[in-house]
Amino acid sequence: MAELVLEAACKRGWIDRGGRATDPMRGMRFGDGAPEYVGFLAEVLGSPEVEALRGDPQLLEAVTAVCGPGMAPIGADVCRITFPGEAHGTPAHQDGWYCKAPGLWIAWIPLVDCSRELGALEVAAPKPELADHDATGLIDVPDRGWRTMNCVPGDVLLFSGLTPHRSLPNRSADRPRLSLDLRFALEAP
Numbered sequence: 730m731a732e733l734v735l736e737a738a739c740k741r742g743w744i745d746r747g748g749r750a751t752d753p754m755r756g757m758r759f760g761d762g763a764p765e766y767v768g769f770l771a772e773v774l775g776s777p778e779v780e781a782l783r784g785d786p787q788l789l790e791a792v793t794a795v796c797g798p799g800m801a802p803i804g805a806d807v808c809r810i811t812f813p814g815e816a817h818g819t820p821a822h823q824d825g826w827y828c829k830a831p832g833l834w835i836a837w838i839p840l841v842d843c844s845r846e847l848g849a850l851e852v853a854a855p856k857p858e859l860a861d862h863d864a865t866g867l868i869d870v871p872d873r874g875w876r877t878m879n880c881v882p883g884d885v886l887l888f889s890g891l892t893p894h895r896s897l898p899n900r901s902a903d904r905p906r907l908s909l910d911l912r913f914a915l916e917a918p
């Protein structure tokens with residue numbers, strides 16, 4: 730999977746063949762709907778590899794064990810590439826604010842070794858309900874209780890649509906952070 734994403738980024742000139750961010754991409758963060766990022770997402774998320782991962786029996790078993798029965802992939806997925814030198818990570822938010830699927834859970838999957846330096850994900854305790862968001866995310870960002878961890882390809886972090894989460898900025902010298910977030914929700918009865 731990482732190879733597929735690296736190739737998609739490499740052919741767009743975002744990274745070199747050694748997997749390092751190219752100079753123009755340092756500090757870069759794509760805005761929502763940036764055409765070059767939309768094209769990248771269409772290529773990666775429409776690939777047979779990502780489709781196979783959505784239905785991977787081991788992943789579905791883990792999702793069912795954690796989230797309960799009746800969960801299915803909903804295809805509302807993102808492949809993230811964050812570049813070294815970006816000033817901020819992903820702002821704190823709850824996915825349920827944006828994605829109204831019932832019983833929403835997210836499987837966050839690192840595609841490279843992902844340390845705090847590279848911009849690991851942080852999660853806080855799930856809230857009982859959705860909190861107000863503005864254009865950048867949660868308005869009342871918890872000031873304590875954030876947890877993070879180093880993770881590696883093969884790990885999966887599962888969190889619910891009510892879980893506040895954010896990412897740390899990528900402070901590495903030249904490495905992009907690559908990850909997938911796949912969404913699951915209750916199947917219609």
Ligand SMILES: O=C(O)CCC(=O)C(=O)O
Pocket residue numbers: 809818819824835837850894895896908910
């Ligand atoms: O990977 C990130 O930086 C953010 C992930 C995220 O917001 C999500 O999975 O909903």
